[in-house]
Amino acid sequence: MPPILILGLGNDIISDDAAGLLVARMVREELAGVADVVESSLSGLALLELLLGYERVIIVDAEGTGQRPPGSITEIDPAALDALIAPSPHYAGLPEMFAIAEQLGLDFPKEIRILAIEAENLSEIGGPVSEAVRVALPEAAARVTEMARGWASQD
Template identity: 35%
Template sequence: MTGSALVIGIGNDFRTDDGVGLAVAAEVARRGMPDVEVISALSDPGQILDSWTDVPLVVVVDAASGPDVVAGRIRYWIPGDDHQPTAVSSHSLGLPEIYALGQALGRVPRRLVVLTVEIEDSSHGVGLSPAVADAVPTAVEAVLAEVGRQP
């Protein structure tokens, strides 16, 4: 990692709405911003830890599922928040757990912002549901705002 910010899109394009993190990351990458690296991950904790260690700013975008979700709603989580969300990821190991593992190993970014997009469908298939697809531009703008705050 050579830039000042890293954007990580997490998800699976073959699990319908679970691909939203990848869709957001792809759109951010298309912007070609200097000093911003964009990667996509299938939620492999090792790959994430290798990528984000000591990076000035990391913005992770992932799908979230669980009770009381509203498809397309975007939420933020920052380590140290008093209100750790109950549904941070649609995967078995969520970002709070990966971050805790990174802390234990001394492999964390200097600043981490997690954006989750709540999803309604993670069944096998390709393509986002309309509500989740509609949230992609807003999520992209949220990522760009976070990157723009970076000195």
């Protein structure tokens, strides 16, 4: 398998939560042969299994910080995440995964980048993708493609 994974997270029946999946679909064809493109609605540590075996990973997801205008694209450096206490396994996220993978010596990616798209609506089943998020998708897709191609040309 290619050493690069694009992981779109989200849920295509819950409004803007579809963002990560839509970006994955937009880049799949273009990155054929360069990266595996996977869509998932799973949460928490279930994601660990998806990441194992890849060298580099780009995760695309919706976020609802309420701090940024909807459609904002933020690149998050996972190394900056240090939260280790998950209030629920639903939220057991990347910091836990990093810690566990490192402690247990698992074959975990050496580099993970996260692109988060600020959502407007993340709580309505069957709701539409908002206009602000919809117009941000091509840019997010372009950034994913550029990043993946950059990595591929290094190797």
